[in-house]
Amino acid sequence: MSFLEFKQVSVAFGSYVAVEGVSLRLASGEFVSLVGPTGCGKSTLLNVAAGLLAPTQGEVLLEGKPLRGLNPVAGYLFQQDAILPWKTALDNVALPLVFRGAGLKEARERAQAWLEKVGLGRFPRHYPHQLSGGMRKRVGLAQVLIANPRLLLMDEPFSALDVQTRQLMENELLRLWQEDRKTVLFVTHDLEEAIALSDRVVVMSAGPRSRVIGEFPIPLPRPRDVAEIRLTPEFLRLHREIWELLRGEVMRAHAGA
Protein backbone atom coordinates (compact mmCIF):
# COMPACT_ATOMS: atom_id res chain seq x y z
CA MET A 1 0.00 0.00 0.00
CA SER A 2 1.22 3.51 -0.77
CA PHE A 3 1.68 5.99 2.03
CA LEU A 4 0.04 8.73 -0.01
CA GLU A 5 -1.87 8.32 -3.23
CA PHE A 6 -3.45 10.82 -5.60
CA LYS A 7 -6.19 8.95 -7.42
CA GLN A 8 -7.36 10.60 -10.62
CA VAL A 9 -7.25 14.01 -8.95
CA SER A 10 -8.65 16.99 -10.84
CA VAL A 11 -8.86 20.52 -9.49
CA ALA A 12 -10.84 23.32 -11.12
CA PHE A 13 -11.05 26.94 -10.05
CA GLY A 14 -14.38 28.00 -11.51
CA SER A 15 -14.23 27.04 -15.16
CA TYR A 16 -10.41 26.86 -15.16
CA VAL A 17 -9.24 23.26 -14.86
CA ALA A 18 -5.77 23.50 -13.31
CA VAL A 19 -4.95 19.80 -12.99
CA GLU A 20 -6.77 16.86 -14.49
CA GLY A 21 -6.66 13.17 -13.70
CA VAL A 22 -3.43 13.18 -11.70
CA SER A 23 -2.51 9.81 -10.28
CA LEU A 24 0.60 9.53 -8.20
CA ARG A 25 1.77 7.21 -5.44
CA LEU A 26 4.34 7.88 -2.77
CA ALA A 27 5.82 5.00 -0.82
CA SER A 28 6.53 5.48 2.86
CA GLY A 29 9.92 7.15 3.29
CA GLU A 30 10.19 8.15 -0.34
CA PHE A 31 11.48 11.56 -1.43
CA VAL A 32 9.55 12.65 -4.52
CA SER A 33 9.88 15.94 -6.40
CA LEU A 34 7.27 17.50 -8.63
CA VAL A 35 8.62 19.63 -11.46
CA GLY A 36 6.79 21.41 -14.22
CA PRO A 37 6.45 24.78 -15.87
CA THR A 38 5.13 27.75 -13.97
CA GLY A 39 1.41 27.60 -13.25
CA CYS A 40 1.09 23.88 -13.98
CA GLY A 41 -0.50 23.13 -10.63
CA LYS A 42 2.34 21.95 -8.41
CA SER A 43 1.27 24.05 -5.42
CA THR A 44 -2.32 23.05 -6.07
CA LEU A 45 -1.39 19.39 -5.68
CA LEU A 46 0.53 20.12 -2.46
CA ASN A 47 -2.52 21.93 -1.11
CA VAL A 48 -4.63 18.91 -1.97
CA ALA A 49 -2.16 16.62 -0.16
CA ALA A 50 -2.24 18.95 2.86
CA GLY A 51 -6.03 18.78 2.87
CA LEU A 52 -6.24 22.55 2.43
CA LEU A 53 -7.99 22.12 -0.90
CA ALA A 54 -10.48 19.41 -1.83
CA PRO A 55 -10.15 17.93 -5.31
CA THR A 56 -13.01 18.66 -7.70
CA GLN A 57 -12.78 15.05 -8.80
CA GLY A 58 -10.83 12.06 -7.57
CA GLU A 59 -9.39 11.63 -4.11
CA VAL A 60 -6.29 11.44 -1.98
CA LEU A 61 -5.64 8.33 0.05
CA LEU A 62 -3.52 8.39 3.16
CA GLU A 63 -2.37 4.88 4.01
CA GLY A 64 -5.27 3.60 1.91
CA LYS A 65 -7.95 5.74 3.56
CA PRO A 66 -9.60 8.74 1.89
CA LEU A 67 -8.27 12.02 3.24
CA ARG A 68 -11.02 14.19 4.71
CA GLY A 69 -10.19 17.66 5.95
CA LEU A 70 -6.69 18.63 7.02
CA ASN A 71 -4.00 16.02 6.63
CA PRO A 72 -3.13 15.10 10.23
CA VAL A 73 0.35 13.77 9.46
CA ALA A 74 1.58 16.56 7.17
CA GLY A 75 4.04 19.36 7.86
CA TYR A 76 4.10 22.17 5.29
CA LEU A 77 7.08 24.36 4.44
CA PHE A 78 6.34 27.25 2.08
CA GLN A 79 8.53 29.46 -0.05
CA GLN A 80 7.80 32.42 2.22
CA ASP A 81 8.83 32.29 5.85
CA ALA A 82 5.92 31.29 8.03
CA ILE A 83 7.71 32.27 11.22
CA LEU A 84 6.36 35.04 13.43
CA PRO A 85 8.44 38.24 13.44
CA TRP A 86 7.56 39.09 17.04
CA LYS A 87 8.73 35.79 18.48
CA THR A 88 12.31 34.66 19.08
CA ALA A 89 13.82 31.78 17.13
CA LEU A 90 13.32 29.55 20.17
CA ASP A 91 9.66 30.46 20.66
CA ASN A 92 8.94 30.16 16.95
CA VAL A 93 10.25 26.60 16.97
CA ALA A 94 8.40 25.83 20.22
CA LEU A 95 5.10 27.09 18.83
CA PRO A 96 3.70 23.85 17.35
CA LEU A 97 4.26 22.09 20.68
CA VAL A 98 2.60 24.91 22.61
CA PHE A 99 -0.37 24.75 20.23
CA ARG A 100 -0.65 21.07 21.06
CA GLY A 101 -0.79 21.83 24.74
CA ALA A 102 2.80 21.19 25.84
CA GLY A 103 4.08 23.20 28.80
CA LEU A 104 6.24 26.18 27.87
CA LYS A 105 9.32 24.85 29.66
CA GLU A 106 9.23 21.46 27.95
CA ALA A 107 8.39 23.03 24.58
CA ARG A 108 11.37 25.39 24.89
CA GLU A 109 13.73 22.58 25.87
CA ARG A 110 12.74 20.57 22.83
CA ALA A 111 12.88 23.68 20.63
CA GLN A 112 16.44 24.35 21.82
CA ALA A 113 17.40 20.78 20.85
CA TRP A 114 15.90 21.37 17.38
CA LEU A 115 17.71 24.69 17.00
CA GLU A 116 20.92 22.80 17.71
CA LYS A 117 20.03 20.17 15.11
CA VAL A 118 19.69 22.85 12.44
CA GLY A 119 22.87 24.63 13.49
CA LEU A 120 21.25 27.54 15.35
CA GLY A 121 21.96 26.46 18.91
CA ARG A 122 23.60 29.80 19.66
CA PHE A 123 20.71 31.95 18.44
CA PRO A 124 17.67 31.09 20.57
CA ARG A 125 16.97 34.69 21.55
CA HIS A 126 17.37 36.19 18.10
CA TYR A 127 14.29 37.56 16.38
CA PRO A 128 13.67 36.72 12.70
CA HIS A 129 14.81 40.16 11.48
CA GLN A 130 18.18 39.56 13.18
CA LEU A 131 18.73 36.35 11.20
CA SER A 132 19.84 35.84 7.59
CA GLY A 133 17.50 34.30 5.00
CA GLY A 134 19.20 30.91 5.36
CA MET A 135 18.96 31.05 9.16
CA ARG A 136 15.26 31.92 8.98
CA LYS A 137 14.77 28.95 6.69
CA ARG A 138 16.45 26.76 9.32
CA VAL A 139 14.07 28.10 11.96
CA GLY A 140 11.16 27.30 9.63
CA LEU A 141 12.47 23.79 9.02
CA ALA A 142 12.93 23.15 12.75
CA GLN A 143 9.42 24.51 13.37
CA VAL A 144 7.95 22.03 10.93
CA LEU A 145 10.06 19.05 12.02
CA ILE A 146 9.55 19.50 15.77
CA ALA A 147 5.96 18.34 15.31
CA ASN A 148 7.37 15.13 13.82
CA PRO A 149 5.14 15.03 10.73
CA ARG A 150 5.25 11.74 8.84
CA LEU A 151 4.73 13.59 5.57
CA LEU A 152 6.70 16.67 4.62
CA LEU A 153 5.20 18.93 1.95
CA MET A 154 7.68 21.48 0.65
CA ASP A 155 6.80 24.22 -1.81
CA GLU A 156 9.95 25.72 -3.30
CA PRO A 157 11.29 26.22 0.21
CA PHE A 158 14.76 27.35 -0.84
CA SER A 159 14.05 29.33 -3.98
CA ALA A 160 14.53 32.73 -2.33
CA LEU A 161 18.04 31.86 -1.13
CA ASP A 162 21.35 32.56 -2.86
CA VAL A 163 22.97 29.59 -4.55
CA GLN A 164 25.49 28.77 -1.81
CA THR A 165 23.00 29.04 1.04
CA ARG A 166 20.56 27.03 -0.98
CA GLN A 167 23.02 24.18 -1.40
CA LEU A 168 23.81 24.24 2.31
CA MET A 169 20.10 24.00 3.10
CA GLU A 170 19.57 21.20 0.61
CA ASN A 171 22.36 19.19 2.24
CA GLU A 172 20.92 20.01 5.65
CA LEU A 173 17.52 18.77 4.56
CA LEU A 174 19.01 15.53 3.23
CA ARG A 175 20.95 15.00 6.45
CA LEU A 176 17.81 15.43 8.57
CA TRP A 177 15.75 13.31 6.18
CA GLN A 178 18.27 10.45 6.37
CA GLU A 179 17.74 10.31 10.14
CA ASP A 180 14.18 9.03 9.97
CA ARG A 181 13.16 9.10 6.30
CA LYS A 182 9.89 10.90 6.33
CA THR A 183 7.88 10.78 3.15
CA VAL A 184 8.58 14.00 1.24
CA LEU A 185 6.73 15.69 -1.60
CA PHE A 186 8.92 18.54 -2.81
CA VAL A 187 7.88 21.13 -5.38
CA THR A 188 10.49 23.00 -7.34
CA HIS A 189 11.06 24.83 -10.61
CA ASP A 190 14.63 23.71 -10.53
CA LEU A 191 15.27 20.36 -12.17
CA GLU A 192 18.83 20.15 -10.78
CA GLU A 193 17.53 20.56 -7.25
CA ALA A 194 14.85 17.93 -7.87
CA ILE A 195 17.37 15.36 -9.13
CA ALA A 196 19.95 16.08 -6.43
CA LEU A 197 17.44 15.55 -3.61
CA SER A 198 14.99 12.93 -4.77
CA ASP A 199 14.37 9.23 -5.16
CA ARG A 200 11.96 10.03 -7.98
CA VAL A 201 11.21 13.06 -10.14
CA VAL A 202 7.68 13.53 -11.45
CA VAL A 203 7.17 15.81 -14.45
CA MET A 204 3.92 17.67 -15.07
CA SER A 205 2.68 19.11 -18.32
CA ALA A 206 1.96 22.80 -18.90
CA GLY A 207 -1.49 23.93 -17.76
CA PRO A 208 -4.37 24.14 -18.09
CA ARG A 209 -5.46 20.53 -17.51
CA SER A 210 -2.01 19.62 -16.27
CA ARG A 211 -1.22 16.00 -15.74
CA VAL A 212 1.73 13.79 -14.93
CA ILE A 213 3.68 13.09 -18.11
CA GLY A 214 6.75 11.34 -16.77
CA GLU A 215 8.25 9.69 -13.69
CA PHE A 216 11.98 9.17 -13.38
CA PRO A 217 13.63 7.10 -10.64
CA ILE A 218 16.87 8.71 -9.44
CA PRO A 219 19.21 5.85 -8.58
CA LEU A 220 22.05 8.09 -7.35
CA PRO A 221 23.83 6.79 -4.24
CA ARG A 222 23.13 8.25 -0.78
CA PRO A 223 24.25 9.99 1.31
CA ARG A 224 24.59 12.74 -1.27
CA ASP A 225 26.35 16.05 -1.35
CA VAL A 226 24.16 18.14 -3.62
CA ALA A 227 27.05 20.23 -4.94
CA GLU A 228 29.21 17.22 -5.75
CA ILE A 229 26.53 14.95 -7.14
CA ARG A 230 25.70 17.54 -9.82
CA LEU A 231 29.11 16.95 -11.36
CA THR A 232 28.75 13.20 -11.83
CA PRO A 233 28.12 11.69 -15.29
CA GLU A 234 25.03 9.83 -14.01
CA PHE A 235 23.50 13.11 -12.79
CA LEU A 236 24.16 14.76 -16.14
CA ARG A 237 22.63 11.82 -17.96
CA LEU A 238 19.46 11.99 -15.82
CA HIS A 239 19.30 15.75 -16.28
CA ARG A 240 19.51 15.44 -20.04
CA GLU A 241 16.86 12.72 -20.13
CA ILE A 242 14.33 14.58 -17.94
CA TRP A 243 15.02 17.99 -19.48
CA GLU A 244 14.20 16.59 -22.89
CA LEU A 245 10.65 16.02 -21.67
CA LEU A 246 10.35 19.12 -19.48
CA ARG A 247 11.73 21.53 -22.05
CA GLY A 248 8.77 21.16 -24.40
CA GLU A 249 6.35 21.90 -21.55
CA VAL A 250 8.29 24.96 -20.44
CA MET A 251 8.17 26.25 -24.02
CA ARG A 252 4.45 25.53 -24.21
CA ALA A 253 3.85 27.39 -20.94
CA HIS A 254 5.77 30.42 -22.29
CA ALA A 255 3.95 30.33 -25.59
CA GLY A 256 0.62 30.25 -23.77
CA ALA A 257 1.54 33.03 -21.34
Ligand SMILES: Nc1ncnc2c1ncn2[C@@H]1O[C@H](COP(=O)(O)OP(=O)(O)OP(=O)(O)O)[C@@H](O)[C@H]1O
Ligand atom coordinates in the same frame (compact mmCIF):
# COMPACT_ATOMS: atom_id res chain seq x y z
N1 LIG B 1 -7.33 29.96 -5.70
C1 LIG B 1 -7.21 30.00 -7.04
N2 LIG B 1 -8.15 30.58 -7.81
C2 LIG B 1 -8.04 30.61 -9.16
N3 LIG B 1 -7.01 30.09 -9.84
C3 LIG B 1 -6.03 29.51 -9.13
C4 LIG B 1 -6.06 29.42 -7.68
N4 LIG B 1 -4.95 28.79 -7.26
C5 LIG B 1 -4.25 28.48 -8.38
N5 LIG B 1 -4.88 28.91 -9.49
C6 LIG B 1 -4.44 28.72 -10.88
O1 LIG B 1 -4.20 27.34 -11.07
C7 LIG B 1 -3.01 27.14 -11.82
C8 LIG B 1 -2.03 26.33 -11.03
O2 LIG B 1 -1.50 27.10 -9.97
P1 LIG B 1 -0.34 26.59 -9.00
O3 LIG B 1 0.01 27.70 -8.09
O4 LIG B 1 -0.74 25.30 -8.41
O5 LIG B 1 0.83 26.33 -10.05
P2 LIG B 1 2.39 26.06 -9.78
O6 LIG B 1 2.78 24.99 -10.71
O7 LIG B 1 2.62 25.83 -8.33
O8 LIG B 1 2.98 27.46 -10.21
P3 LIG B 1 4.41 28.13 -9.88
O9 LIG B 1 5.43 27.18 -10.35
O10 LIG B 1 4.39 29.38 -10.69
O11 LIG B 1 4.41 28.37 -8.40
C9 LIG B 1 -2.50 28.53 -12.18
O12 LIG B 1 -2.95 28.86 -13.48
C10 LIG B 1 -3.13 29.42 -11.15
O13 LIG B 1 -3.32 30.71 -11.65
